Amino acid sequence: SRSLDLAVIPGDGIGQEVVAEGLKVLSAVLPQDVKLETTEFDFGARRYHATGETLTDADLDALKGHDAILLGAIGDPSVPSGVLERGFLLKLRFAFDHHVNLRPSKLLPGVATPLAGQPEIDFVVVREGTEGPYTGNGGTIRTGTEHEVATEVSVNTAFGVERVVRDAFARAQARPRKKLTLVHKNNVLTFAGHLWTNVFQRVAAEFPDVTTDYIHVDAATIYLVTDPGRFDVIVTDNLFGDIITDLAAAVSGGIGVAASGNINPSGAFPSMFEPVHGSAPDIAGQGKADPTATVLSVALLLRHLGYDAEAGRIEEAVSADLAERTGNPARTTSEIGDALAVRVAG
Amino acid sequence: SRSLDLAVIPGDGIGQEVVAEGLKVLSAVLPQDVKLETTEFDFGARRYHATGETLTDADLDALKGHDAILLGAIGDPSVPSGVLERGFLLKLRFAFDHHVNLRPSKLLPGVATPLAGQPEIDFVVVREGTEGPYTGNGGTIRTGTEHEVATEVSVNTAFGVERVVRDAFARAQARPRKKLTLVHKNNVLTFAGHLWTNVFQRVAAEFPDVTTDYIHVDAATIYLVTDPGRFDVIVTDNLFGDIITDLAAAVSGGIGVAASGNINPSGAFPSMFEPVHGSAPDIAGQGKADPTATVLSVALLLRHLGYDAEAGRIEEAVSADLAERTGNPARTTSEIGDALAVRVAG
Ligand SMILES: CC(C)[C@H](C(=O)O)[C@@H](O)C(=O)O
Ligand SMILES: CC(C)[C@H](C(=O)O)[C@@H](O)C(=O)O
Numbered sequence: 246s247r248s249l250d251l252a253v254i255p256g257d258g259i260g261q262e263v264v265a266e267g268l269k270v271l272s273a274v275l276p277q278d279v280k281l282e283t284t285e286f287d288f289g290a291r292r293y294h295a296t297g298e299t300l301t302d303a304d305l306d307a308l309k310g311h312d313a314i315l316l317g318a319i320g321d322p323s324v325p326s327g328v329l330e331r332g333f334l335l336k337l338r339f340a341f342d343h344h345v346n347l348r349p350s351k352l353l354p355g356v357a358t359p360l361a362g363q364p365e366i367d368f369v370v371v372r373e374g375t376e377g378p379y380t381g382n383g384g385t386i387r388t389g390t391e392h393e394v395a396t397e398v399s400v401n402t403a404f405g406v407e408r409v410v411r412d413a414f415a416r417a418q419a420r421p422r423k424k425l426t427l428v429h430k431n432n433v434l435t436f437a438g439h440l441w442t443n444v445f446q447r448v449a450a451e452f453p454d455v456t457t458d459y460i461h462v463d464a465a466t467i468y469l470v471t472d473p474g475r476f477d478v479i480v481t482d483n484l485f486g487d488i489i490t491d492l493a494a495a496v497s498g499g500i501g502v503a504a505s506g507n508i509n510p511s512g513a514f515p516s517m518f519e520p521v522h523g524s525a526p527d528i529a530g531q532g533k534a535d536p537t538a539t540v541l542s543v544a545l546l547l548r549h550l551g552y553d554a555e556a557g558r559i560e561e562a563v564s565a566d567l568a569e570r571t572g573n574p575a576r577t578t579s580e581i582g583d584a585l586a587v588r589v590a591g
Numbered sequence: 592s593r594s595l596d597l598a599v600i601p602g603d604g605i606g607q608e609v610v611a612e613g614l615k616v617l618s619a620v621l622p623q624d625v626k627l628e629t630t631e632f633d634f635g636a637r638r639y640h641a642t643g644e645t646l647t648d649a650d651l652d653a654l655k656g657h658d659a660i661l662l663g664a665i666g667d668p669s670v671p672s673g674v675l676e677r678g679f680l681l682k683l684r685f686a687f688d689h690h691v692n693l694r695p696s697k698l699l700p701g702v703a704t705p706l707a708g709q710p711e712i713d714f715v716v717v718r719e720g721t722e723g724p725y726t727g728n729g730g731t732i733r734t735g736t737e738h739e740v741a742t743e744v745s746v747n748t749a750f751g752v753e754r755v756v757r758d759a760f761a762r763a764q765a766r767p768r769k770k771l772t773l774v775h776k777n778n779v780l781t782f783a784g785h786l787w788t789n790v791f792q793r794v795a796a797e798f799p800d801v802t803t804d805y806i807h808v809d810a811a812t813i814y815l816v817t818d819p820g821r822f823d824v825i826v827t828d829n830l831f832g833d834i835i836t837d838l839a840a841a842v843s844g845g846i847g848v849a850a851s852g853n854i855n856p857s858g859a860f861p862s863m864f865e866p867v868h869g870s871a872p873d874i875a876g877q878g879k880a881d882p883t884a885t886v887l888s889v890a891l892l893l894r895h896l897g898y899d900a901e902a903g904r905i906e907e908a909v910s911a912d913l914a915e916r917t918g919n920p921a922r923t924t925s926e927i928g929d930a931l932a933v934r935v936a937g
Contacts, residue, residue, distance in 0.1 A: 326788075330778040359816045361707040378724075378745070383782045393749040395786040399724070403739040430830070432676040436729045440741040442672075463837035470705045470816060470841050484776070488834060491809035495816050 248280040249550065252311040252515065257289040257329075258524025259534035259578075260317025266536035266582025267315060267543045270562075273586040274547070274555045284311065288333055289524075290321035299332030305340050313546050314517040317539065318524035331381060338374050341514035343507035344405065345412050346372035346483075347545065348490040348521065350473075355568040356498040360470060366497045368476035369420075371413035372486025374507055376405045377437075379483040401437040401482070406444045412510060413480035414452040424456045424477035425449075428465045428485055441482065465489055469496060494521050502567070504541035506549060518546040532577035537563055540585055555589075562588035594626040595896065598657040598861065602635040603675075604870025605880035605924075606663025612882030612928025613661060613889045616908075619932035620893070620901045630657065634679055636667035645678030651686050659892050660863040663885065664870035677727060684720050687860035689853035690751065691758050692718035692829075693891065694836040694867065696819075701914040702844040706816060712843045714822035715766075717759035718832025720853055722751045723783075725829040747783040747828070752790045758856060759826035760798040770802045770823035771795075774811045774831055787828065811835055815842060840867050848913070850887035852895060864892040878923035883909055886931055901935075908934035 253268065255261040268283065275281055286308070293299055308314060314337075319329050337343075352358055352366035382398035410427075417425040427445045431438025442459065449457050460468065462485045468475055469492050481489065494503035503521035520538030528534060541563055548556035562585050576584070599614065601607040614629065621627055632654070639645055654660060660683075665675050683689075698704055698712035728744035756773075763771040773791045777784025788805065795803050806814065808831045814821055815838050827835065840849035849867035866884030874880060887909055894902035908931050922930070 326778045327781040327784070331781060335779065359707060360705055378743075379779060381781075383745070383780075385782050385786065387749075389789070391749050391753070393786055395747045395782040397724075397745040397747075397780045397783045399729070399743040399745070401741045401743075403733075403737050407737070430833070432672045433681065433725060433830075433833075434729075434743045435673040435677060435727075436731050436741040437743045438673065440731065440739055443735070463834050466812065466834055466838035467841040467846070470838065471845075484779075487776070487779075488809050488812055492812035492816065492838070495813040499817075500813070 246278045246280055248282060249275065250310070250312045251281065251283045252308050252314040253283045253285045254288050254314060254316045254319075255285065256317040256319040256524060257291075257321045258318055258526040258529040260289070260319070260524055262530070262532065262534050262578045263520060263536040263539040264315060264317040266578060266585070267539035269582045270540045270559060270585045270589055271543050271547075274558055274589040275552075276555070289319050290324050290329065293324055293329065299329060300336050309514060311515050312550060313515050315543065315546060316517055316519035318520065318522065320524045321526055335379060335381070337517065338507050341517070342375060342509050343517060344373060344375045344409055345506075345508040345510055346374035346486060347506040347508055348372060348486070348493065349504065349545075350490075350493040350497040352497040353502075353564050353567050355571055356502070358496055358498060360473075360496050364474055366473045368473070368479060368493070369416060370479045370481065370486055370490050370493060371409060371416060372481060372490060373405065373409045373483050375483075376401055377483035399434070399437055399482075399484070401440050403440060403444060406441055407448060410445050410448045410480055413478055414448055414455055417455045417478040418452055420477060422477040423454055424458075426476055426479045427457070427459045428462050428479055428481040428489065429459070430462050430485070431459075432461065437482070445480070462489065466492055469493060473497070490521065498567075500538065501535035502537045502541065502563075504538050504545055506542070506545040508549060516546075516549055518542040518549075532579065534578045536578050536582050537567070540582070558589045559585070592624045592626060594628060595621065596656070596658045597627065597629045598654050598660040599629045599631045600634050600660060600662040600665075601631065602663045602665040602870060603637075603667045604664055604872040604875040606635070606665070606870055608876070608878065608880050608924045609866060609882040609885040610661060610663040612924060612931070613885035615928045616886045616905060616931045616935055617889050620904055620935040621898075622901070635665050636670050636675065639670055639675065645675060646682050655860060657861050658896060659861050661889065661892060662863055662865035664866065664868065666870045667872055681725060681727070683863065684853050687863070688721060688855050689863060690719060690721045690755055691852075691854040691856055692720035692832060693852040693854055694718060694832070694839065695850065695891075696836075696839040696843040698843040699848075699910050699913050701917055702848070704842055704844060706819075706842050710820055712819045714819070714839070715762060715824050716832055716836050716839060717755060717762060717824060717826045718836060719751065719755045719827070719829050721829075722747055723829035745780070745783055745828075745830070747786050749786060749790060752787055753794060756791050756794045756826055759824055760794055760801055763801045763824040764798055766823060768823040769800055772822055772825045773803070773805045774808050774825055774827040774835065775805070776808050776831070777805075778807065783828070791826070808835065812838055815839060819843070836867065844913075846884065847881035848883045848887065848909075850884050850891055852888070852891040854895060862892075862895055864888040864895075878925065880924050882924050882928050883913070886928070904935045905931070
């Protein structure tokens with residue numbers, strides 16, 4: 246018999262509620278012979294206030310042995326901005342070398358979009374996850390004075406760019422349209438821009454059947470609202486990826502349905518799956534949160550571990566559930582989870 | 592009698608065509624007693640190919656004496672990416688200390704937007720223009736090898752942040768809603784983020800009647816498509832400003848109508864006004880370009896020089912012209928310019 250050994254980090258705010266539904270659907274979809282084991286971790290604001298810790302070496306060791314990690318949301322207004330982001334979320338991505346940050350955007354039938362004319366949207370952003378301006382390089386001098394200078398250093402390596410670009414090409418090749426767009430700002434950030442552009446062109450030679458193009462990040466935001474159908478797979482750096490995936494989520498149904506994977510393709514460390522949304526403390530504990538993004542993150546998790554059929558069943562269930570929402574009364578977090586669990590089991 | 596001494600840089604592609612219309616409308620709107628003098632400069636791709644020069648010290652000296660600069664567009668596919676951007680556009684912004692990059696977004700009646708439901712949009716982005724990741728700091732080692740490392744350094748100074756934040760507060764104070772939003776990514780870019788946040792809070796104390804808030808840049812892209820009406824004035828860094836103003840232009844009528852000013856409020860150097868769009872070489876020379884963004888840039892130029900009534904007349908003319916477009920046959924670049932010139936003169 247097989248087993249799936251999952252580390253579960255509900256986290257803060259609505260994290261608890263949406264993760265419960267994610268696990269409900271996971272249990273319902275898994276084949277009988279797969280033994281699901283979950284270990285819950287109490288990371289987040291409460292632990293930080295109680296102990297001052299965000300993520301220790303011992304924590305990382307404890308997480309390491311699991312097949313994958315499911316995360317709800319981390320963040321609370323009671324914690325100064327940056328503490329949990331840098332001390333937990335980014336620390337984990339860097340420690341486990343989650344260099345492929347995968348964020349699919351698909352506008353499903355019946356789902357509301359702020360765009361007029363219900364355009365076709367079906368693309369995947371492959372965001373680099375361990376470099377760029379996210380490295381924490383930089384600093385301040387004369388801090389707090391009128392002569393302060395603060396720097397942020399974007400660090401980009403051929404090694405780091407090449408592996409994520411190659412991953413994106415492989416994903417593009419596996420899709421019907423086989424198209425990959427590089428998004429950067431190579432006319433201004435010329436040092437990093439040339440590296441990204443050169444590596445992209447070099448790797449492209451290995452994937453002659455993949456169509457490529459290049460768009461500046463500013464122009465990419467225009468296309469995301471005027472012609473999102475032009476995108477199939479996008480590869481981009483950590484910061485540009487952060488920005489355009491929030492916009493992508495907004496136009497393709499909102500962050501209530503946006504899933505993501507922080508993937509280490511080598512398998513040396515477990516990959517982590519999480520909804521793109523945050524902890525939304527304003528609606529926490531009220532059963533108002535939509536667990537769909539977490540459930541779709543479970544689908545990404547399953548596909549990453551080779552459970553393709555199960556992942557597909559979750560995606561179909563979500564599709565069907567979303568299609569029936571219009572005109573019907575709003576449901577609670579657990580009602581949505583229940584409905585999805587029934588669908589994937591049926 | 593007064594005079595307006597303008598440096599004119601038509602530049603590349605459609606730059607020539609749209610600047611001609613901008614000048615046409617400027618001549619029509621100026622009071623009789625103002626003598627308009629224009630000096631044309633041939634910067635751009637042609638000059639670069641002929642001489643290898645983009646912007647020399649002598650050029651800067653020649654530009655320096657003018658009251659303001661009107662620019663069409665610079666850029667051509669025949670020039671490697673970055674050469675004209677860094678060597679001309681950014682060089683000029685930095686040399687003339689254009690630290691207030693002003694980009695208004697207003698969705699005018701009758702103008703198409705990709706957003707459903709024709710939302711109300713009327714905000715101004717004050718983008719810092721001389722710091723951040725645009726400074727050209729950074730470099731590469733082991734260039735072109737599999738061990739290359741490329742860095743980009745975002746440089747932020749209390750001096751530079753404070754002057755643009757103060758400018759933005761003053762602009763917010765002068766508007767009916769008196770609201771200023773800081774856009775940054777202070778939870779990840781913590782060095783620069785804390786500087787921006789602290790300076791913003793300090794300056795806020797001097798403007799107690801201005802309402803303030805803070806939004807991460809990724810979330811800002813969501814609001815720009817789901818709730819753009821929440822914004823009044825936005826202040827942000829050079830790169831975030833670049834990205835969100837293209838998105839802002841897209842949702843508020845497209846880059847065909849987006850104007851911008853690169854302003855040195857001290858007047859030590861002339862300010863430069865330009866449409867947000869580029870040189871669009873694919874439609875150059877065909878009379879297809881919309882000169883509206885350039886004409887609106889002329890309005891910003893006039894307001895900067897104290898010709899408030901004339902600026903207002905241009906804006907009203909554009910408003911009226913746009914309102915009449917739906918259902919009517921497309922016009923050429925010069926037909927639109929003619930129509931606007933008639934309106935502002937009348
Ligand atoms: C919370 C923050 C650190 C994070 C990021 O910037 O990557 C978030 O915005 C995301 O996109 O996952
Ligand atoms: C062409 C480029 C250098 C420029 C910028 O990035 O500032 C443009 O995108 C703009 O917004 O004016």
